[in-house]
C-alpha cells in the first residue's frame with residue numbers, strides 16, 4: 027500500500043517548498059517536534075519534493091514514477107533509516123552492517139504493507155555505527171536515478187546514548203559537515219535536546235506540529251485504519267499524534283488484547299487500597315526484559331486513565347469502549363476519583379513509560395508507579411478507612 031497523503035504540517039511544507047523554489051534548501055535539516063505527529067512522513071514528503079521533476083503548487087505531483095516510487099518506499103535515491111534493535115550474532119562490524127541492512131529491508135516491507143502502524147521492538151533500538159557507515163557509503167556514490175539523494179534519519183537522538191555512540195555520532199558529524207553535493211540529510215527527533223550540540227549546530231531546524239483533528243481524521247479514514255465514526259472518536263484523545271490515534275484504534279479494535287487487559291489490571295490495582303494488589307501486579311512480571319511489552323501496557327493504562335478523566339468530567343460519550351464504562355463509573359462514584367488526580371496520574375504514567383524503555387527493572391517501575399497512583403487516585407479514600 028503506498029503512503030497515504032501527508033496530514034498537517036502545512037507551515038513546514040510551505041517553508042520547504044519556498045526554499046526549494048529559491049534553490050536555498052539547506053543540505054542538513056532537522057525536523058523536530060512532538061512524538062508521533064509524522065516527522066518522518068514530513069521528511070519523506072520533502073524527499074518526494076526533491077526528487078519529483080513535476081512538483082507544482084508547493085506539492086509533489088504524486089503521479090510521476092519518482093513520486094510513486096517514494097510513496098511505495100522503493101525510490102533508489104530516497105533512503106529511510108530508523109533505529110533498529112541490535113541484531114544477534116553479528117561478530118564483525120561488516121556482518122553487523124549487513125544484518126542491519128537486512129533488518130531495515132524487512133522493516134521497510136512492514137511499512138509498505140501497513141503505512142499507518144506503530145513500530146515495536148522487543149529490545150531498545152538504536153542507530154549503530156555500522157548503519158552510519160552504510161549511510162556514508164551510499165552518500166558517497168552518485169544517485170541512481172536523478173541528480174539528488176535524500177536521507178531521512180528518524181529518531182536521530184538515538185545515535186547518542188547507545189554503545190559506540192560517540193563514534194557513530196562523530197562519523198555522522200563528518201557527513202553533516204561536508205555532505206556530498208547531491209545529498210540532502212533530514213534528521214528527525216522528538217528529543218532534539220538529546221542530540222549532540224555539534225549536530226544541532228550544523229542543521230537547519232524546522233518544527234513539526236500536532237496534526238489538526240480534521241486532518242488526522244481524514245488520514246485515518248483514507249489510510250483505512252478506522253471507519254469515520256471511530257476515527258473521529260479516537261482523534262479527540264490523540265492530541266494531534268498519529269501514533270497515539272493508531273494505538274487507540276488498535277485498543278478499540280481489540281488487536282493487542284493482552285495490553286488492553288494488562289492496562290485494565292494496572293488501573294484496578296491503582297484503585298484498590300493497600301499494598302497487596304500493587305505488589306501482586308509488580309511481581310507478576312519478569313524482573314528484566316520485556317521493554318516494549320511494559321511500554322505498551324503503560325500506553326494502555328494511559329488510555330484507560332484518559333477515559334477515566336472523561337468520565338470524571340461528565341463526558342462519558344468520549345469513552346470509545348462502552349464495556350469500560352462500569353469500571354470507570356465505579357471509580358468515580360465509589361472511589362471519588364477527581365479529574366485533577368487523573369491528569370496528575372497520567373504524568374506519572376508518562377514518566378514510568380520512559381523508564382520502561384530504559385534499563386530499569388519492570389517490577390520496580392510498576393511497584394513505584396502504582397504506589398503513586400494509589401496516592402493520587404484514592405489517597406483520601408484509603409486514609410478514611412475501609413468503611414466504603
Ligand SMILES: [Zn+2]
Nearest residue numbers: 078087090093
Ligand atoms: Zn512527481
